[in-house]
Amino acid sequence: MMKPLALGAVTGLAVIAAALGYFYSQNNGLTEAELETARTLSLASLPPLPADPSNAVADNPAAASLGEALFNEVGLSANGEVACATCHLESRQFQDDLPLSQGVGTTGRRAMPLRGAAYATWLFWDGRKDSLWSQAIGPMESAVEHGFTRSQVAAYIAAHYAEPYKALFGPLPDLAGIPAASPLGNDAQQAAWAALDADQQDAINRVFSNAGKAIEAFERTLMPLENRFDRFVAARVAGETPTGDAALTPQEIAGFQIFAGKGQCTNCHNGPRLTDEFFHNTGIASPQDPVTDHGRASAIAQVESDEFNCLGPYSDASPEQCGQLRFMSRDLHLFERAYKPPSLRGVADRPPYMHAGQIATLPLVIEHYNRASPAISGHSELTSLGLSTDEKAALLAFLQTL
Amino acid sequence: MKKILAVFGLLVLAVVAFVVYKMYLQPLPEGLDLATTRTTAAGHFEVSIAPEDPDYQRNTLHAWIATITTPDGTPVEGAGIAIDGGMPQHGHGLPTSPQMTEDLGDGRYRIEGVRFHMRGWWEFKLAITADGVSDNITFNLVMK
Numbered sequence: 137m138m139k140p141l142a143l144g145a146v147t148g149l150a151v152i153a154a155a156l157g158y159f160y161s162q163n164n165g166l167t168e169a170e171l172e173t174a175r176t177l178s179l180a181s182l183p184p185l186p187a188d189p190s191n192a193v194a195d196n197p198a199a200a201s202l203g204e205a206l207f208n209e210v211g212l213s214a215n216g217e218v219a220c221a222t223c224h225l226e227s228r229q230f231q232d233d234l235p236l237s238q239g240v241g242t243t244g245r246r247a248m249p250l251r252g253a254a255y256a257t258w259l260f261w262d263g264r265k266d267s268l269w270s271q272a273i274g275p276m277e278s279a280v281e282h283g284f285t286r287s288q289v290a291a292y293i294a295a296h297y298a299e300p301y302k303a304l305f306g307p308l309p310d311l312a313g314i315p316a317a318s319p320l321g322n323d324a325q326q327a328a329w330a331a332l333d334a335d336q337q338d339a340i341n342r343v344f345s346n347a348g349k350a351i352e353a354f355e356r357t358l359m360p361l362e363n364r365f366d367r368f369v370a371a372r373v374a375g376e377t378p379t380g381d382a383a384l385t386p387q388e389i390a391g392f393q394i395f396a397g398k399g400q401c402t403n404c405h406n407g408p409r410l411t412d413e414f415f416h417n418t419g420i421a422s423p424q425d426p427v428t429d430h431g432r433a434s435a436i437a438q439v440e441s442d443e444f445n446c447l448g449p450y451s452d453a454s455p456e457q458c459g460q461l462r463f464m465s466r467d468l469h470l471f472e473r474a475y476k477p478p479s480l481r482g483v484a485d486r487p488p489y490m491h492a493g494q495i496a497t498l499p500l501v502i503e504h505y506n507r508a509s510p511a512i513s514g515h516s517e518l519t520s521l522g523l524s525t526d527e528k529a530a531l532l533a534f535l536q537t538l
Numbered sequence: 539m540k541k542i543l544a545v546f547g548l549l550v551l552a553v554v555a556f557v558v559y560k561m562y563l564q565p566l567p568e569g570l571d572l573a574t575t576r577t578t579a580a581g582h583f584e585v586s587i588a589p590e591d592p593d594y595q596r597n598t599l600h601a602w603i604a605t606i607t608t609p610d611g612t613p614v615e616g617a618g619i620a621i622d623g624g625m626p627q628h629g630h631g632l633p634t635s636p637q638m639t640e641d642l643g644d645g646r647y648r649i650e651g652v653r654f655h656m657r658g659w660w661e662f663k664l665a666i667t668a669d670g671v672s673d674n675i676t677f678n679l680v681m682k
Contacts, residue, residue, distance in 0.1 A: 183595065402657075403656065406657065407596075407597060412655045412656060414633050414655050459599045459651055460634075462650075463634045463635050463636055463637065463650060463651020463653075464634065465631075465632065465633060465634050465635050466635065467631065470630065517630070
Protein backbone atom coordinates (compact mmCIF):
# COMPACT_ATOMS: atom_id res chain seq x y z
CA MET A 137 0.00 0.00 0.00
CA MET A 138 2.89 2.36 0.82
CA LYS A 139 4.39 2.14 -2.62
CA PRO A 140 1.34 3.25 -4.66
CA LEU A 141 0.65 5.98 -2.09
CA ALA A 142 4.21 7.29 -2.39
CA LEU A 143 3.97 7.07 -6.18
CA GLY A 144 0.68 8.94 -6.08
CA ALA A 145 2.10 11.71 -3.93
CA VAL A 146 5.21 12.00 -6.11
CA THR A 147 3.08 12.12 -9.24
CA GLY A 148 0.86 14.75 -7.63
CA LEU A 149 3.86 16.84 -6.67
CA ALA A 150 5.35 16.51 -10.13
CA VAL A 151 2.11 17.67 -11.75
CA ILE A 152 1.96 20.67 -9.41
CA ALA A 153 5.62 21.52 -10.01
CA ALA A 154 5.06 21.35 -13.76
CA ALA A 155 1.95 23.52 -13.48
CA LEU A 156 3.78 26.04 -11.31
CA GLY A 157 6.73 26.05 -13.69
CA TYR A 158 4.43 26.76 -16.61
CA PHE A 159 2.61 29.48 -14.62
CA TYR A 160 5.88 31.16 -13.63
CA SER A 161 7.21 31.11 -17.19
CA GLN A 162 3.97 32.75 -18.39
CA ASN A 163 3.54 35.33 -15.63
CA ASN A 164 7.04 35.96 -14.33
CA GLY A 165 5.80 34.55 -11.05
CA LEU A 166 3.06 37.09 -10.33
CA THR A 167 -0.71 36.76 -10.37
CA GLU A 168 -2.74 39.71 -11.63
CA ALA A 169 -3.67 40.55 -8.03
CA GLU A 170 -0.01 40.48 -7.00
CA LEU A 171 0.93 42.68 -9.94
CA GLU A 172 -1.76 45.16 -8.87
CA THR A 173 -0.36 45.17 -5.33
CA ALA A 174 3.11 45.69 -6.78
CA ARG A 175 1.82 48.65 -8.77
CA THR A 176 0.41 50.29 -5.62
CA LEU A 177 3.88 50.04 -4.05
CA SER A 178 5.73 51.49 -7.03
CA LEU A 179 6.49 55.09 -7.96
CA ALA A 180 3.88 54.85 -10.73
CA SER A 181 1.29 55.18 -7.95
CA LEU A 182 2.87 58.24 -6.35
CA PRO A 183 0.29 61.04 -6.40
CA PRO A 184 1.28 64.69 -6.94
CA LEU A 185 2.71 66.27 -3.80
CA PRO A 186 -0.24 67.39 -1.65
CA ALA A 187 -0.43 71.13 -0.98
CA ASP A 188 0.54 72.41 2.47
CA PRO A 189 -1.98 75.19 3.13
CA SER A 190 -0.26 75.96 6.46
CA ASN A 191 2.78 77.27 4.50
CA ALA A 192 2.13 80.04 1.97
CA VAL A 193 5.62 79.66 0.47
CA ALA A 194 5.65 75.84 0.39
CA ASP A 195 6.05 75.73 -3.40
CA ASN A 196 7.93 79.01 -3.89
CA PRO A 197 11.33 78.42 -5.58
CA ALA A 198 12.90 81.43 -3.86
CA ALA A 199 11.79 80.01 -0.51
CA ALA A 200 13.27 76.63 -1.46
CA SER A 201 16.55 78.35 -2.30
CA LEU A 202 16.64 80.14 1.09
CA GLY A 203 15.55 76.91 2.76
CA GLU A 204 18.40 74.95 1.21
CA ALA A 205 20.88 77.51 2.54
CA LEU A 206 19.33 77.35 6.02
CA PHE A 207 19.28 73.54 5.88
CA ASN A 208 23.06 73.59 5.44
CA GLU A 209 23.72 76.52 7.82
CA VAL A 210 25.92 75.54 10.78
CA GLY A 211 25.55 79.08 12.11
CA LEU A 212 22.11 78.10 13.41
CA SER A 213 23.57 76.17 16.34
CA ALA A 214 25.09 76.78 19.76
CA ASN A 215 28.58 75.60 18.77
CA GLY A 216 28.52 76.78 15.15
CA GLU A 217 28.97 73.21 13.93
CA VAL A 218 25.48 71.72 13.61
CA ALA A 219 23.12 72.14 10.64
CA CYS A 220 20.10 70.09 9.56
CA ALA A 221 22.50 68.55 7.05
CA THR A 222 24.75 67.30 9.87
CA CYS A 223 22.34 64.43 10.57
CA HIS A 224 20.53 64.48 7.21
CA LEU A 225 23.39 63.94 4.74
CA GLU A 226 22.40 64.19 1.09
CA SER A 227 24.99 61.56 0.12
CA ARG A 228 23.43 59.14 2.63
CA GLN A 229 19.70 59.39 1.78
CA PHE A 230 19.54 62.42 4.11
CA GLN A 231 20.28 60.33 7.22
CA ASP A 232 23.48 59.70 9.20
CA ASP A 233 23.96 55.90 9.64
CA LEU A 234 24.00 56.29 13.44
CA PRO A 235 21.66 54.62 15.95
CA LEU A 236 21.29 57.93 17.83
CA SER A 237 22.04 61.16 16.00
CA GLN A 238 24.75 63.49 17.27
CA GLY A 239 24.07 67.22 17.46
CA VAL A 240 25.66 69.36 20.15
CA GLY A 241 24.82 66.32 22.30
CA THR A 242 23.42 62.82 21.75
CA THR A 243 19.77 62.69 20.73
CA GLY A 244 17.27 59.98 21.65
CA ARG A 245 16.38 59.10 18.08
CA ARG A 246 17.62 57.73 14.76
CA ALA A 247 17.64 60.41 12.00
CA MET A 248 14.94 59.74 9.40
CA PRO A 249 15.71 59.85 5.67
CA LEU A 250 13.99 62.88 4.09
CA ARG A 251 13.10 61.96 0.52
CA GLY A 252 9.32 62.03 0.19
CA ALA A 253 8.87 63.37 3.74
CA ALA A 254 6.55 66.05 2.33
CA TYR A 255 3.97 63.29 1.77
CA ALA A 256 3.81 62.54 5.50
CA THR A 257 0.85 63.67 7.58
CA TRP A 258 2.78 63.58 10.85
CA LEU A 259 6.47 64.30 11.33
CA PHE A 260 9.06 62.73 13.61
CA TRP A 261 8.91 59.05 14.60
CA ASP A 262 6.12 59.82 17.06
CA GLY A 263 4.32 62.38 14.89
CA ARG A 264 4.58 65.24 17.38
CA LYS A 265 4.59 67.77 14.51
CA ASP A 266 1.91 68.21 11.86
CA SER A 267 3.90 70.00 9.14
CA LEU A 268 7.41 69.95 7.74
CA TRP A 269 7.95 73.62 8.64
CA SER A 270 6.98 73.07 12.24
CA GLN A 271 9.17 69.94 12.34
CA ALA A 272 12.19 71.76 10.90
CA ILE A 273 12.36 74.35 13.70
CA GLY A 274 12.02 71.81 16.51
CA PRO A 275 15.62 70.52 16.44
CA MET A 276 16.99 74.07 16.41
CA GLU A 277 15.79 74.54 20.00
CA SER A 278 16.62 71.04 21.20
CA ALA A 279 19.41 71.13 23.78
CA VAL A 280 21.02 68.03 22.19
CA GLU A 281 20.51 68.93 18.51
CA HIS A 282 21.26 72.55 17.45
CA GLY A 283 21.18 73.82 21.05
CA PHE A 284 20.00 77.21 19.74
CA THR A 285 17.06 79.47 20.65
CA ARG A 286 14.40 81.10 18.47
CA SER A 287 15.66 84.60 19.24
CA GLN A 288 19.14 83.58 18.06
CA VAL A 289 17.67 82.04 14.90
CA ALA A 290 15.84 85.31 14.18
CA ALA A 291 18.96 87.37 14.85
CA TYR A 292 21.13 85.12 12.66
CA ILE A 293 18.70 85.40 9.76
CA ALA A 294 18.58 89.20 10.17
CA ALA A 295 22.39 89.29 10.09
CA HIS A 296 23.04 86.83 7.26
CA TYR A 297 19.89 86.26 5.20
CA ALA A 298 18.06 89.60 5.43
CA GLU A 299 17.62 90.16 1.68
CA PRO A 300 16.17 86.80 0.64
CA TYR A 301 14.10 86.76 3.85
CA LYS A 302 12.59 90.22 3.27
CA ALA A 303 11.83 89.44 -0.37
CA LEU A 304 9.72 86.49 0.76
CA PHE A 305 8.28 87.49 4.10
CA GLY A 306 8.54 91.30 4.40
CA PRO A 307 10.39 93.43 6.96
CA LEU A 308 12.47 91.91 9.75
CA PRO A 309 11.83 93.08 13.31
CA ASP A 310 14.43 95.06 15.29
CA LEU A 311 16.02 92.45 17.52
CA ALA A 312 18.90 94.55 18.88
CA GLY A 313 19.79 93.73 22.47
CA ILE A 314 17.57 90.64 22.73
CA PRO A 315 19.49 87.79 24.42
CA ALA A 316 19.18 84.06 23.79
CA ALA A 317 15.52 83.51 24.60
CA SER A 318 13.10 80.62 24.23
CA PRO A 319 10.12 79.23 26.14
CA LEU A 320 11.72 75.79 25.66
CA GLY A 321 15.30 76.66 26.64
CA ASN A 322 17.27 76.40 29.86
CA ASP A 323 16.31 78.49 32.91
CA ALA A 324 18.16 81.61 31.74
CA GLN A 325 16.71 81.36 28.21
CA GLN A 326 13.20 80.85 29.56
CA ALA A 327 13.61 83.83 31.89
CA ALA A 328 14.85 85.95 28.99
CA TRP A 329 11.80 84.86 26.97
CA ALA A 330 9.42 85.72 29.81
CA ALA A 331 11.01 89.18 30.03
CA LEU A 332 10.05 90.00 26.41
CA ASP A 333 6.73 91.66 25.72
CA ALA A 334 4.09 89.85 23.66
CA ASP A 335 4.87 91.80 20.48
CA GLN A 336 8.57 90.91 20.68
CA GLN A 337 7.73 87.25 21.29
CA ASP A 338 5.34 87.27 18.35
CA ALA A 339 7.90 88.95 16.07
CA ILE A 340 10.54 86.35 16.97
CA ASN A 341 8.09 83.47 16.54
CA ARG A 342 7.18 84.87 13.13
CA VAL A 343 10.79 84.86 11.89
CA PHE A 344 11.41 81.46 13.49
CA SER A 345 8.37 79.89 11.80
CA ASN A 346 9.24 81.53 8.46
CA ALA A 347 12.71 79.93 8.65
CA GLY A 348 10.91 76.59 8.97
CA LYS A 349 8.64 77.41 6.04
CA ALA A 350 11.66 78.09 3.82
CA ILE A 351 13.24 74.80 4.89
CA GLU A 352 9.98 72.99 4.12
CA ALA A 353 9.98 74.52 0.63
CA PHE A 354 13.45 73.01 0.12
CA GLU A 355 12.48 69.64 1.59
CA ARG A 356 9.45 69.48 -0.70
CA THR A 357 11.89 69.24 -3.62
CA LEU A 358 13.37 66.01 -2.21
CA MET A 359 11.28 63.45 -4.04
CA PRO A 360 11.57 59.64 -3.81
CA LEU A 361 14.00 58.10 -6.31
CA GLU A 362 13.20 55.32 -8.77
CA ASN A 363 14.53 51.92 -7.71
CA ARG A 364 14.89 48.49 -9.34
CA PHE A 365 11.46 47.41 -8.11
CA ASP A 366 9.84 50.48 -9.73
CA ARG A 367 11.50 49.64 -13.06
CA PHE A 368 10.41 46.01 -12.76
CA VAL A 369 6.78 47.00 -12.08
CA ALA A 370 6.75 49.66 -14.81
CA ALA A 371 7.86 47.07 -17.39
CA ARG A 372 5.41 44.44 -16.16
CA VAL A 373 2.46 46.85 -16.09
CA ALA A 374 3.33 47.90 -19.67
CA GLY A 375 3.19 44.24 -20.65
CA GLU A 376 6.93 44.13 -21.34
CA THR A 377 9.61 41.77 -20.09
CA PRO A 378 11.82 43.60 -17.56
CA THR A 379 15.42 43.77 -18.79
CA GLY A 380 18.74 44.80 -17.28
CA ASP A 381 18.54 45.61 -13.57
CA ALA A 382 14.72 45.80 -13.84
CA ALA A 383 14.67 42.01 -14.29
CA LEU A 384 14.17 40.85 -10.70
CA THR A 385 15.49 37.38 -9.90
CA PRO A 386 13.07 34.57 -8.98
CA GLN A 387 14.27 34.94 -5.38
CA GLU A 388 13.53 38.69 -5.37
CA ILE A 389 10.08 38.07 -6.83
CA ALA A 390 9.44 35.38 -4.23
CA GLY A 391 10.52 37.94 -1.62
CA PHE A 392 7.97 40.42 -2.93
CA GLN A 393 5.26 37.76 -2.64
CA ILE A 394 6.24 37.18 0.99
CA PHE A 395 6.36 40.96 1.58
CA ALA A 396 2.79 41.33 0.28
CA GLY A 397 1.54 37.99 1.63
CA LYS A 398 2.82 35.72 4.38
CA GLY A 399 5.16 38.36 5.78
CA GLN A 400 2.24 40.79 6.28
CA CYS A 401 4.67 43.67 5.63
CA THR A 402 2.11 45.60 3.55
CA ASN A 403 -0.16 45.88 6.58
CA CYS A 404 1.92 48.95 7.47
CA HIS A 405 4.39 49.38 4.60
CA ASN A 406 1.95 50.16 1.82
CA GLY A 407 1.54 52.78 -0.89
CA PRO A 408 4.36 54.07 -3.11
CA ARG A 409 6.38 55.30 -0.11
CA LEU A 410 5.99 51.89 1.55
CA THR A 411 4.56 53.43 4.69
CA ASP A 412 0.96 54.04 5.77
CA GLU A 413 2.04 57.25 7.58
CA PHE A 414 0.32 55.90 10.70
CA PHE A 415 1.68 54.63 14.04
CA HIS A 416 2.25 51.05 15.14
CA ASN A 417 3.56 49.21 18.18
CA THR A 418 5.75 46.39 16.88
CA GLY A 419 7.34 45.36 20.16
CA ILE A 420 10.60 47.21 19.62
CA ALA A 421 12.86 47.28 22.67
CA SER A 422 13.39 50.54 24.49
CA PRO A 423 16.89 51.96 24.80
CA GLN A 424 15.70 53.54 28.05
CA ASP A 425 15.22 51.53 31.20
CA PRO A 426 12.77 52.14 32.78
CA VAL A 427 10.60 52.93 29.78
CA THR A 428 10.09 56.68 29.53
CA ASP A 429 9.30 56.89 25.83
CA HIS A 430 5.65 56.27 24.98
CA GLY A 431 5.87 57.12 21.26
CA ARG A 432 2.71 58.45 19.65
CA ALA A 433 0.85 58.30 22.99
CA SER A 434 3.08 61.11 24.30
CA ALA A 435 3.01 63.07 21.05
CA ILE A 436 -0.76 63.67 20.87
CA ALA A 437 -0.80 66.27 23.64
CA GLN A 438 2.40 67.82 22.27
CA VAL A 439 1.09 68.38 18.75
CA GLU A 440 -2.25 69.57 20.09
CA SER A 441 -0.69 72.27 22.30
CA ASP A 442 2.03 73.28 19.82
CA GLU A 443 1.77 76.99 18.92
CA PHE A 444 3.37 76.06 15.59
CA ASN A 445 0.65 73.57 14.59
CA CYS A 446 -1.81 73.95 11.71
CA LEU A 447 -4.41 75.69 13.91
CA GLY A 448 -1.87 78.02 15.55
CA PRO A 449 -1.21 81.73 14.90
CA TYR A 450 1.82 81.06 12.65
CA SER A 451 -0.02 78.72 10.27
CA ASP A 452 -1.27 80.12 6.96
CA ALA A 453 -4.15 77.62 6.85
CA SER A 454 -7.78 78.24 7.71
CA PRO A 455 -9.13 75.91 10.43
CA GLU A 456 -11.11 73.96 7.81
CA GLN A 457 -7.80 73.07 6.15
CA CYS A 458 -6.45 71.48 9.34
CA GLY A 459 -8.49 68.29 9.15
CA GLN A 460 -5.65 65.95 10.13
CA LEU A 461 -5.23 67.80 13.43
CA ARG A 462 -8.93 68.43 14.06
CA PHE A 463 -9.87 64.79 13.48
CA MET A 464 -6.74 63.28 15.01
CA SER A 465 -7.33 60.07 16.97
CA ARG A 466 -6.53 60.50 20.68
CA ASP A 467 -6.60 56.79 21.53
CA LEU A 468 -3.74 56.60 24.07
CA HIS A 469 -4.16 52.84 24.47
CA LEU A 470 -3.77 52.24 20.72
CA PHE A 471 -0.78 54.58 20.51
CA GLU A 472 1.27 53.39 23.50
CA ARG A 473 4.82 52.96 22.16
CA ALA A 474 3.54 53.25 18.59
CA TYR A 475 5.92 54.78 16.04
CA LYS A 476 5.65 55.70 12.38
CA PRO A 477 6.77 53.09 9.83
CA PRO A 478 9.57 54.68 7.81
CA SER A 479 9.52 54.56 4.03
CA LEU A 480 11.35 51.40 2.94
CA ARG A 481 12.83 53.02 -0.15
CA GLY A 482 16.58 52.57 0.08
CA VAL A 483 16.18 50.64 3.33
CA ALA A 484 18.91 48.04 2.73
CA ASP A 485 21.53 50.79 2.47
CA ARG A 486 20.89 52.43 5.81
CA PRO A 487 21.33 50.32 8.91
CA PRO A 488 20.80 50.44 11.84
CA TYR A 489 17.02 50.21 12.07
CA MET A 490 14.08 51.39 14.22
CA HIS A 491 13.47 54.70 15.96
CA ALA A 492 16.59 54.52 18.08
CA GLY A 493 18.69 52.20 15.90
CA GLN A 494 17.88 49.26 18.18
CA ILE A 495 18.33 46.61 15.46
CA ALA A 496 21.71 46.50 13.73
CA THR A 497 21.00 44.71 10.45
CA LEU A 498 18.16 43.94 8.04
CA PRO A 499 18.30 40.13 8.63
CA LEU A 500 17.84 40.85 12.34
CA VAL A 501 14.88 43.12 11.52
CA ILE A 502 13.29 40.25 9.57
CA GLU A 503 13.96 37.95 12.52
CA HIS A 504 12.27 40.46 14.85
CA TYR A 505 9.09 40.41 12.76
CA ASN A 506 9.30 36.63 12.32
CA ARG A 507 9.48 36.06 16.09
CA ALA A 508 7.00 38.80 17.07
CA SER A 509 8.12 39.26 20.67
CA PRO A 510 5.53 40.93 22.92
CA ALA A 511 5.76 44.66 23.56
CA ILE A 512 7.46 45.95 26.71
CA SER A 513 4.57 48.39 27.05
CA GLY A 514 1.29 48.59 25.16
CA HIS A 515 0.38 45.84 22.70
CA SER A 516 2.44 44.70 19.73
CA GLU A 517 0.45 44.29 16.52
CA LEU A 518 2.76 41.50 15.33
CA THR A 519 1.98 37.81 15.12
CA SER A 520 4.77 35.31 14.51
CA LEU A 521 5.21 34.57 10.81
CA GLY A 522 6.87 31.16 10.68
CA LEU A 523 9.16 32.15 7.80
CA SER A 524 11.63 29.50 6.65
CA THR A 525 15.31 30.25 6.09
CA ASP A 526 14.67 30.43 2.34
CA GLU A 527 11.71 32.76 2.82
CA LYS A 528 13.73 35.10 5.04
CA ALA A 529 16.51 35.16 2.45
CA ALA A 530 13.98 35.94 -0.31
CA LEU A 531 12.43 38.76 1.73
CA LEU A 532 15.87 40.23 2.32
CA ALA A 533 16.63 40.00 -1.41
CA PHE A 534 13.39 41.86 -2.19
CA LEU A 535 14.12 44.61 0.34
CA GLN A 536 17.46 45.14 -1.41
CA THR A 537 15.62 46.00 -4.65
CA LEU A 538 13.95 48.98 -2.97
CA MET B 539 -4.90 2.66 -8.27
CA LYS B 540 -1.83 4.77 -8.99
CA LYS B 541 -3.95 7.22 -10.95
CA ILE B 542 -6.51 7.53 -8.17
CA LEU B 543 -3.80 8.18 -5.59
CA ALA B 544 -2.14 10.70 -7.88
CA VAL B 545 -5.39 12.59 -8.20
CA PHE B 546 -5.86 12.28 -4.44
CA GLY B 547 -2.34 13.67 -3.82
CA LEU B 548 -3.04 16.54 -6.17
CA LEU B 549 -6.32 17.31 -4.43
CA VAL B 550 -4.69 17.36 -0.99
CA LEU B 551 -1.98 19.72 -2.20
CA ALA B 552 -4.53 21.93 -3.92
CA VAL B 553 -6.55 22.17 -0.70
CA VAL B 554 -3.40 23.00 1.29
CA ALA B 555 -2.43 25.64 -1.28
CA PHE B 556 -5.94 27.11 -1.16
CA VAL B 557 -5.98 27.28 2.66
CA VAL B 558 -2.57 28.98 2.70
CA TYR B 559 -3.78 31.42 0.02
CA LYS B 560 -6.92 32.22 2.01
CA MET B 561 -4.93 32.69 5.21
CA TYR B 562 -2.50 35.17 3.77
CA LEU B 563 -4.79 37.20 1.57
CA GLN B 564 -7.38 37.61 4.34
CA PRO B 565 -10.37 37.56 2.00
CA LEU B 566 -13.67 39.14 2.82
CA PRO B 567 -15.97 37.03 5.03
CA GLU B 568 -18.67 35.12 3.17
CA GLY B 569 -21.88 37.07 2.74
CA LEU B 570 -20.48 40.42 3.86
CA ASP B 571 -23.21 43.02 3.31
CA LEU B 572 -21.63 45.84 1.32
CA ALA B 573 -24.86 47.81 0.86
CA THR B 574 -24.56 51.53 1.57
CA THR B 575 -28.26 51.87 2.35
CA ARG B 576 -29.18 49.89 5.44
CA THR B 577 -31.72 49.71 8.26
CA THR B 578 -30.33 50.33 11.76
CA ALA B 579 -30.03 47.41 14.17
CA ALA B 580 -33.35 48.01 15.96
CA GLY B 581 -35.15 49.18 12.83
CA HIS B 582 -35.66 52.81 13.84
CA PHE B 583 -33.85 54.45 10.93
CA GLU B 584 -32.96 53.96 7.27
CA VAL B 585 -29.43 55.22 6.62
CA SER B 586 -27.56 55.82 3.36
CA ILE B 587 -23.91 56.78 3.24
CA ALA B 588 -21.91 58.14 0.33
CA PRO B 589 -18.47 59.74 0.09
CA GLU B 590 -18.71 63.46 -0.62
CA ASP B 591 -16.02 63.01 -3.29
CA PRO B 592 -16.65 59.69 -5.09
CA ASP B 593 -13.00 59.69 -6.25
CA TYR B 594 -11.49 59.86 -2.73
CA GLN B 595 -8.20 58.02 -2.40
CA ARG B 596 -7.21 55.48 0.23
CA ASN B 597 -5.21 57.02 3.10
CA THR B 598 -6.47 60.55 2.50
CA LEU B 599 -8.77 62.55 4.75
CA HIS B 600 -12.23 62.88 3.28
CA ALA B 601 -15.91 63.40 4.14
CA TRP B 602 -19.05 61.26 3.91
CA ILE B 603 -22.69 62.28 3.74
CA ALA B 604 -25.13 60.24 5.82
CA THR B 605 -28.82 60.48 4.91
CA ILE B 606 -31.21 59.36 7.66
CA THR B 607 -34.93 58.75 7.35
CA THR B 608 -37.54 56.94 9.39
CA PRO B 609 -38.70 53.58 7.96
CA ASP B 610 -41.59 55.39 6.20
CA GLY B 611 -39.12 57.70 4.42
CA THR B 612 -39.49 60.88 6.50
CA PRO B 613 -36.14 62.72 6.82
CA VAL B 614 -34.78 62.64 10.38
CA GLU B 615 -33.86 66.18 11.48
CA GLY B 616 -31.58 67.23 14.32
CA ALA B 617 -29.90 63.86 14.79
CA GLY B 618 -26.68 63.32 16.72
CA ILE B 619 -24.19 60.88 15.15
CA ALA B 620 -21.21 59.26 16.84
CA ILE B 621 -18.75 57.54 14.50
CA ASP B 622 -16.59 54.50 15.20
CA GLY B 623 -15.15 51.64 13.21
CA GLY B 624 -12.01 49.78 12.29
CA MET B 625 -10.64 46.65 10.65
CA PRO B 626 -11.92 43.48 12.32
CA GLN B 627 -9.32 41.34 10.54
CA HIS B 628 -6.48 43.46 11.92
CA GLY B 629 -7.94 44.23 15.34
CA HIS B 630 -7.60 47.99 15.11
CA GLY B 631 -9.96 50.95 15.03
CA LEU B 632 -10.13 53.99 12.81
CA PRO B 633 -6.89 55.97 12.42
CA THR B 634 -8.77 59.26 12.94
CA SER B 635 -11.70 60.52 15.02
CA PRO B 636 -14.35 61.40 12.43
CA GLN B 637 -17.11 63.75 13.56
CA MET B 638 -20.48 64.83 12.30
CA THR B 639 -19.71 68.49 11.58
CA GLU B 640 -22.81 69.77 9.79
CA ASP B 641 -26.54 69.16 9.70
CA LEU B 642 -27.28 69.83 6.02
CA GLY B 643 -31.07 69.57 6.40
CA ASP B 644 -33.48 67.04 4.87
CA GLY B 645 -31.96 64.32 7.03
CA ARG B 646 -28.50 64.80 5.52
CA TYR B 647 -25.38 65.09 7.68
CA ARG B 648 -21.72 65.69 6.83
CA ILE B 649 -19.17 63.43 8.52
CA GLU B 650 -15.64 64.81 8.30
CA GLY B 651 -12.23 63.42 9.20
CA VAL B 652 -12.58 59.94 7.70
CA ARG B 653 -9.39 58.17 6.65
CA PHE B 654 -8.86 54.50 5.76
CA HIS B 655 -5.14 53.81 5.65
CA MET B 656 -5.15 50.16 4.57
CA ARG B 657 -6.63 48.05 1.80
CA GLY B 658 -9.27 45.56 2.83
CA TRP B 659 -12.43 45.34 4.90
CA TRP B 660 -13.38 48.28 7.11
CA GLU B 661 -16.34 48.63 9.44
CA PHE B 662 -17.88 52.11 9.57
CA LYS B 663 -20.24 52.40 12.54
CA LEU B 664 -22.80 55.12 13.13
CA ALA B 665 -24.59 55.52 16.47
CA ILE B 666 -27.59 57.73 15.80
CA THR B 667 -29.75 59.56 18.32
CA ALA B 668 -32.84 61.52 17.23
CA ASP B 669 -36.04 62.48 19.06
CA GLY B 670 -34.92 60.50 22.11
CA VAL B 671 -34.41 57.31 20.09
CA SER B 672 -30.95 55.75 19.76
CA ASP B 673 -30.00 53.11 17.23
CA ASN B 674 -26.89 52.03 15.37
CA ILE B 675 -25.72 50.58 12.10
CA THR B 676 -22.44 49.03 10.97
CA PHE B 677 -21.59 49.52 7.30
CA ASN B 678 -18.95 47.41 5.57
CA LEU B 679 -16.57 49.13 3.19
CA VAL B 680 -13.80 47.61 1.10
CA MET B 681 -10.75 49.72 0.28
CA LYS B 682 -8.96 48.78 -2.93
